[in-house]
Amino acid sequence: MKVVAGIDVGGTNTDAVLVRDGRIVERAKVPTTTDVRDGILAVLSRVKQDYGIERVHIGTTAFTNALVERQNLQTAAAIRVGSPVSESLPPMIDWPADLRRATDNLTFFVAGGREYDGRPIRPIDHAEITAVARTLTARGISQIAVTAVFGTSYPEDELQVAEWLRSENPALQVTLSHRIGRFGILERENATLLNAMLRPLAERTVAGFRAAVPSNLFISQNDGTAMRAESAAQLPIFTVASGPTNSLRGAGLLASLTEAIVIDVGGTTTDVGVLRGGYPQSAGLDLSIAGVRTNFRMPDLCSIGVGGGSLVDVASGAVGPQSVGFRIIEEALVFGGHQLTLTDVAVAAGRADIGNRALVRHLDPKTIARVDDHLRVRLSRLLENYDRLDRQLPIILVGGGAPLVLPLLRELGRQVESPPDAAVANAYGAAMAQVGGEASLTFSSSVSRKDALAKAEAEAHRRAEAAGARPGTTRTVELEDAALTYLASEALKVHARAVGDIGEAGE
Amino acid sequence: MSFEIRRADLSALALGSGILGTGGGGNSYYGQLVAGQIMSDTSSVRVIDVTEMDAESYAISSAAIGAPLVCLEKPPSLRALQIGLDSVAAVLKGRVGAFVTAEIGGLQCMFPLMLAAQTGIPLLDGDGIGRAFPEIQMCTFMIYGTTPGLPLALSGDSGLLLDARAHGSETPRHDSPDEPSGIGVERRLRKICSDNGGLIYMTSTFDHKSLVRTLIRGTIGLALALGRAVESARGARKDPIAAIVETGQGRRFIGGKIIDVERRFRAGHDWGKVLLEGVDDDKGRIAEIAFKNEYLILRIGDEVALTVPDLITLVETETGNPVTTEILRPGLRVTVVGLPCSPLMKTTKALKAVGPKAFGYDLPYIGLHIPAQETNDV
Numbered sequence: 001m002k003v004v005a006g007i008d009v010g011g012t013n014t015d016a017v018l019v020r021d022g023r024i025v026e027r028a029k030v031p032t033t034t035d036v037r038d039g040i041l042a043v044l045s046r047v048k049q050d051y052g053i054e055r056v057h058i059g060t061t062a063f064t065n066a067l068v069e070r071q072n073l074q075t076a077a078a079i080r081v082g083s084p085v086s087e088s089l090p091p092m093i094d095w096p097a098d099l100r101r102a103t104d105n106l107t108f109f110v111a112g113g114r115e116y117d118g119r120p121i122r123p124i125d126h127a128e129i130t131a132v133a134r135t136l137t138a139r140g141i142s143q144i145a146v147t148a149v150f151g152t153s154y155p156e157d158e159l160q161v162a163e164w165l166r167s168e169n170p171a172l173q174v175t176l177s178h179r180i181g182r183f184g185i186l187e188r189e190n191a192t193l194l195n196a197m198l199r200p201l202a203e204r205t206v207a208g209f210r211a212a213v214p215s216n217l218f219i220s221q222n223d224g225t226a227m228r229a230e231s232a233a234q235l236p237i238f239t240v241a242s243g244p245t246n247s248l249r250g251a252g253l254l255a256s257l258t259e260a261i262v263i264d265v266g267g268t269t270t271d272v273g274v275l276r277g278g279y280p281q282s283a284g285l286d287l288s289i290a291g292v293r294t295n296f297r298m299p300d301l302c303s304i305g306v307g308g309g310s311l312v313d314v315a316s317g318a319v320g321p322q323s324v325g326f327r328i329i330e331e332a333l334v335f336g337g338h339q340l341t342l343t344d345v346a347v348a349a350g351r352a353d354i355g356n357r358a359l360v361r362h363l364d365p366k367t368i369a370r371v372d373d374h375l376r377v378r379l380s381r382l383l384e385n386y387d388r389l390d391r392q393l394p395i396i397l398v399g400g401g402a403p404l405v406l407p408l409l410r411e412l413g414r415q416v417e418s419p420p421d422a423a424v425a426n427a428y429g430a431a432m433a434q435v436g437g438e439a440s441l442t443f444s445s446s447v448s449r450k451d452a453l454a455k456a457e458a459e460a461h462r463r464a465e466a467a468g469a470r471p472g473t474t475r476t477v478e479l480e481d482a483a484l485t486y487l488a489s490e491a492l493k494v495h496a497r498a499v500g501d502i503g504e505a506g507e
Numbered sequence: 508m509s510f511e512i513r514r515a516d517l518s519a520l521a522l523g524s525g526i527l528g529t530g531g532g533g534n535s536y537y538g539q540l541v542a543g544q545i546m547s548d549t550s551s552v553r554v555i556d557v558t559e560m561d562a563e564s565y566a567i568s569s570a571a572i573g574a575p576l577v578c579l580e581k582p583p584s585l586r587a588l589q590i591g592l593d594s595v596a597a598v599l600k601g602r603v604g605a606f607v608t609a610e611i612g613g614l615q616c617m618f619p620l621m622l623a624a625q626t627g628i629p630l631l632d633g634d635g636i637g638r639a640f641p642e643i644q645m646c647t648f649m650i651y652g653t654t655p656g657l658p659l660a661l662s663g664d665s666g667l668l669l670d671a672r673a674h675g676s677e678t679p680r681h682d683s684p685d686e687p688s689g690i691g692v693e694r695r696l697r698k699i700c701s702d703n704g705g706l707i708y709m710t711s712t713f714d715h716k717s718l719v720r721t722l723i724r725g726t727i728g729l730a731l732a733l734g735r736a737v738e739s740a741r742g743a744r745k746d747p748i749a750a751i752v753e754t755g756q757g758r759r760f761i762g763g764k765i766i767d768v769e770r771r772f773r774a775g776h777d778w779g780k781v782l783l784e785g786v787d788d789d790k791g792r793i794a795e796i797a798f799k800n801e802y803l804i805l806r807i808g809d810e811v812a813l814t815v816p817d818l819i820t821l822v823e824t825e826t827g828n829p830v831t832t833e834i835l836r837p838g839l840r841v842t843v844v845g846l847p848c849s850p851l852m853k854t855t856k857a858l859k860a861v862g863p864k865a866f867g868y869d870l871p872y873i874g875l876h877i878p879a880q881e882t883n884d885v
Contacts, residue, residue, distance in 0.1 A: 082581075085664045088541045089582040115704040116577050121664070150580050184579045186537065274838070281838065300838070384786050385764060385840055482576065482777075482833070491705070493576060 002054040006431025007043060008246065008424075009036055009060045015427040016043040018051055022253070022432070025051070027424050036062070036205065040212040055502065056213040059220035059246045059430040062205050063198050063236040067290035070102040074143050076196035077106040077136055078189060081157050082113030082149030085121050091147075091189055096291040103197060106141060108132050112157040113149030116491050117444050121149060124157050126164055133168035143196040147177035147189040153442035153493075173199055180237060182440050183493060187295035194292060195237035202236035218433065218468075218502065222296060224249045224279050225436035225499055228468060240289055241298040243426065247398070248273045248280045248299055250429025254419035255396045261386050263409075265401030267309040268323040272302045274386050274393070279477060304382060306375070308343045308401035317370025319378070333359050345371045346404040375408055383414070398422035436477075436499040437463025443492045452492050453481060460496035469500030509559060509629070510728065511551040512620070514543050519734030524616050525829035526733050526751060527726070527846070529820045531801035532613015532639030533575035534831070537582040542617050545585065545624040552620060553629040555605065557722050562715045564604025566631055567595060568656065569618040572643075572696050573706035575833075578614065581706050587662045588622055591710030594660035594671040599712065607631040607713065609646050611726040612639025612801075613831075618708070633722040637849040638818050641776060641800045643693045645861050647721040647851050648713065656711030661699060663707045668699060671710070723849040729755070737827035747827025748842045751820075757846035758877050760805060760812060761789045762824050768835045776800055781821075781835050783843065794843060796821070798832050803866050805843060814868070816853065816861040817875045818846035845875045 003018040003025060009032060018026040028046035033039040040058070066072045078091035091107045092100055110132065112124035136144065144165060148157045155178040162174040175196045181188030206229050209217060219232035220242040232239060251262045258278040264271045274281040280299035287298050305321025309328040312319055319342050324331040331337035333344040334355025340363075346352040348360040349368050386393055394415040397406055402418055409416045421428065439459035443452040461474045478497035512520065521535040528535075546552070560566065569588050571578065596603055603626075606619035611634040623630040635646035643649060648656065658671035700707045736750035752759050763785040770779030778799050785792035794812075797804040802819040805812045813819055821830040824840045852861055853874070863870040 084586060085581050085584065088544065088585040089537055090544075093540050093544065116574070116580070117705070119704075121704070183576065185582065186540075381787070386838065491574075 003051045004431050005044060005047070005053050005056045006427040006429070007040060007056065007058045008243075008426040008430055009039065009058060009062070010243075010426070014039040014043050015424050016047055017421075017424050017427045017431055018047050018053070019428065019431040020051075024421055024424070024428060027421070027427075036060075036208045037212040040209065044212070053216075055216040055218060057218045057220060057226050057430045057433055058209055058213075059242050059426060060205065060239060061243050063202065064240045064243070064289075066198060066201055067194060067240065067292075070099060070290075072201040073103055073197040074200045075104050075106075075141060076143035076145055076193055077108065077141050078193050079108045079110060079132060079144060079146045079161065080189070081110055081124065081146060081151070081161055082121055083109040083111050085113060085149050086185060089186060091193065094186065094293055095190070099291060105193065105197075106136075106139070110161070112161065113151070114154040114157065116150060116153070116442060118154055124160055129161055129164040130168050133165045133172065136172065137169045142172055143199055144172055144174045145177070145189065145192040145196040146174055147185060147192055149185060150442065151176075151178045152181070152183055152188070152440045175199070175234075179235070182295050182495065184295045187293050190292045191237050191289075191294040191296060194289065194294075195235060198236040199234065203233045206230075206233040218435075220246055220430045220433055221436070222298060223436060223497070224429070224433060226430070226433035226502070227435065231467070241296065244271070244273065244299050244301055245280055246426045246429030246433075248275060248429070249278065249432065250425030250427070251396045251398050251419065251422060252278055253432050254421055254425060254428060255417040257394055257396060257417065259393055260396050260417075261383065261393045262396045262398065263405075264399040265397070265405055266307045266399050267328060267401065268305070268307045268320075268325050269303045270306045270399075270401070270405075272304075272382055272386075273299050277477065302382065302385065304378060306342065306378060308341065308404060310342045312340045312342060312345055312367075312371055314340065314367055317367065317372075317374040319371060319374055342371070342401070342404055351407055352403045372408060375405065376412065379405065379408060380412055383412075398425055433502075434499040435464060435467045435469045435502050436497060437461065437465070437467055437469070437474075438495070438497045439463060440493070440495045443494065445491060447492070449481065449492060452494050453479060453496075456494035456496040457498070460498040461500075464498040464500050468502050469498075470503040474498045474500030508632075509553055509555040511553055512630070512727075512731070513551045514546040514548060516731060517543055517546075519738055520616070520620075520727075520731050521734065522737055522828070523730030523732065523734030524611055524613055525831070526737075526755075526820050526822060526827075527637070527730055527818065528612035528639040528829060528831065529801045529818050530639075530798055530830070530832040531575075531641065532610065532615065532831075533571075533578055535614040535617055537578065538614045538617030538621075541583045541585060542621050542624060545621055550624065552623045554632045554727050555629045556632055557715070557718050557724060560629075560631065560715055560718070561604040564602045564715065565599050566605040566607040566713045566715070566718055567592060567603055567619070567622070568607050568609050568635075568709075568711050568713060569622055570609045570615050570709050570711075571618060571706060572709055573700050575614070577705035581664065581704065583614075583618065583621065584664050584708070585621060585625070587664050587708050588618060588710070589625070590667055591660040591662035591708050592622055592626075594662070594667055595658050595710045595712055598658040598671045603628055604715070605629050605631045607633065607718065607722070608727070609635045609648065610639055611637060611730055615639075616727065616730065630727065631718070631722065632727045633724040634726045635721065635723065637723040637726055637852060638816070639801050640861060643696065645865070647723060647849075647857070648717070650857050650860050651721045651851075656713060659709065659711040661696075661707055661709055663703045665703070668703055668707060721851070723851055741826065748822065748824065748844065751822065751827060751844055755844070755846040756877070757818070757844050758875060760843040760845055761785050761792055761794045761807060762787060762842040763789055763792070763794065763840070765835060765837050765839045765841060767837060770832075777832055779832070783841065786840070796843065797868070799866055800832060802832070804863060804868055804870065805845070811870060811873050813845045813875060814863045814870060814873045815866065816848040816857070816872070818848060820844050820846060847875045
């Protein structure tokens, strides 16, 4: 019996599920270990006795944590290809000071890059690139981020620079911006540099995963798809938002809903995201990773300070944002503490059976009513953000605090699903990943809009297949165009993304 | 009347000019970063009223011409701005008394600011639009015949494209008699721009007398005040929308969420409309806003509530951040605020260039009406 294993390596726990034909057949949880291999082997050994595992999909927060904590980051060099264009806006100009200090990255401006219509700004210069490679070698820097002006539309210069760098010193590892980001040179370069700084850690981490899972290993990406492990070792930046994405997708798949609001009630906050077509709706405004602005698509999450540990104001019935957090087992009334939390109110109201109910028997029913009123207003305002005129989306409720708000949501007349395996939604989301491909191209006015869209779409499908999608299963999930307004000639920028099922052969 | 802009003020200026950008004007983030590079922690730019400017000197306007999206790959170039300035200043024999921005809304106001920071010459408190508009004939300088701002230079990253030293102050003829002033200039510039990488800089000259007549005064100060009001409202956890309405003496029309965005690209512009459904106190109301790069016509229900040239601006309800037409998407929670345009934009002559009909809408100009304060007797 062939199954797919989904593993979520979190900061605290490592969760695993085995999935056959879309159904969870086994689940396990072990504490996350310093050597990730041990945790993965332990969790796999718990679940896999009777099954042949076809593929393993791992979701990890290792790289996100490294960026946030400024740990395990390698010094890198930024090469901006386009001189003199963009010199007034040097690399890392908008980075937090502590990250700049922690990394000590170098910067080079070199000739090259293109105009919007593909004409070279200035030709790239072999001798100049060779000189840069020699400087890097002398300084002992091996991680390079190459970003060319209009590089997403015309990647040739970035590819040529990489080739020249490696021909001078084959040990140089080069991350190319057109492989990483979109339009917007600074944000794309930022993400490219972060990737370069993460690569040595990524290689070690993926080697650790491989020691546990030698073949058919895939790693979760930001967009809910998975990539082959060897790609993840080169492109760790694509994993930094995979945690919330896997949770949202996993919840949707568990509830068999592709259009839904996912509400995750935790100890301190309630996080809300939306599924459209089975994938998280992405945030539209600029997004930062660890204080660095990038232009990645990340799930659009909204948080309110309401959770199981939220403090309750008796007079007004207001809940949060202050919370006792993980100290709930000492500080909440039902555990013999002295703080009135949302959990205490829920226990008193008979909605949850946690701790000692006798300790909250004295709570005034009027207090409970006030808290309920408060929460009803907060929840309906939150939901209003996602509802459409013509219909309300169903809700998928997950997280430890789910029982605290479930009855209130039903009172609001909402359809609420609370799938039994919600606790492993993240690992399940990882297991159910498809593979994807993206293309962001610019077309001159000689190409019709219809042809431009078709070309970008075809390229996205081709890239999805190159990433491991089974031919025939790919479908377009994003297709957007924007004109370069103002220009007399109507240049068009098109972005396409396609996803497909992972091929039988795997790797 | 003069005041200083310091590096720490740039984020407020960018925020405020974004609000005045009414959905267009480009993204000022890169401009803010470049200006920040030029200014040290202690330096500042002096902003003066036009009456404080030396009457014998000239004001230089530096503006980018091109596609806002190209700016995202080719960020503001101090070098190109400086080349243009050098060319024009040579003809003026150094009589540069101030810098001035043609457009306060969005990114444009950052360019003269960069040169003011670089040279120590003051910046005029005012502009030629009081908001953002897509075409050159839509600014007061053009409407009231201050064109074409000679001596004039065009420059790009590659160097000078049109040297002021070559043509001096001789006026070339561009316009046919039937067209509003400036449309021919606009068309030619666009061609030069398209042929030169989609982004060029125009450095032009205005004499003191014309500026006294045509400058929309106080708009740098207004942008800064709007940005500061939003930042301090956020810091104090107060309503940023109320801060915008109060500072800009405008009116809040509707708060809601975007339910549909319809757009098409035609003749170099981003046309479309966005549909908004009211939430909270505005539940049950529907708003539709038509845009062509900028927001132009606001309908609430079936009624036209506000049109150009008054300002229709969309901001994120929670943060007060401006929402440009490029980032419109369903689900975004926004508030529509109307702000008054300058009286210079409401004359018969001006409305011909910037009223609803100039944008192809067969509608009269519906101006901002601010209802009297509701009395609170309870």
